[in-house]
Amino acid sequence: MFIANGKHIPDQRVDISPSPAIRGREVLVRYKGLLAESGADRVFCHYGYDGWQNPNTTEMRREPDGSFVTSLPVTGTNQINLCFKDSANNWDNNSGWNWMSDIRY
Numbered sequence: 001m002f003i004a005n006g007k008h009i010p011d012q013r014v015d016i017s018p019s020p021a022i023r024g025r026e027v028l029v030r031y032k033g034l035l036a037e038s039g040a041d042r043v044f045c046h047y048g049y050d051g052w053q054n055p056n057t058t059e060m061r062r063e064p065d066g067s068f069v070t071s072l073p074v075t076g077t078n079q080i081n082l083c084f085k086d087s088a089n090n091w092d093n094n095s096g097w098n099w100m101s102d103i104r105y
Contacts, residue, residue, distance in 0.1 A: 016028070029082065
C-alpha cells in the first residue's frame with residue numbers, strides 16, 4: 001500500500017513505508033511483483049524524485065518470503081518514483097505507470 005496524489009493505493013506488489021514518505025528520512029520499499037514471482041535471483045529498485053529527477057538504482061535484499069526489500073533516502077519535494085528490474089534486465093514498471101509515493105515534510 002502507498003499514498004499517491006493523496007489517494008490510498010492498495011497494491012499487493014509494492015509496499016512503501018511510511019507513505020507518504022517523509023523528506024529527509026528513509027522509506028522501506030518491499031517488492032513482491034512480477035519479477036519476484038517469476039523467480040528473479042536479483043532485483044534492483046530504480047528510483048527518482050519529482051517526475052524522475054536524479055534517478056538511481058540500488059540492489060534489493062531477498063527476504064525469506066520471496067519478496068525483495070530496500071531502504072531509500074527521501075530527498076525529493078513532492079513524490080518518489082519507482083520501478084524494478086532483475087539481473088537479466090527485465091523491467092517491471094507497472095505497465096508504464098511505475099509506482100510512486102507522496103512526500104511530506
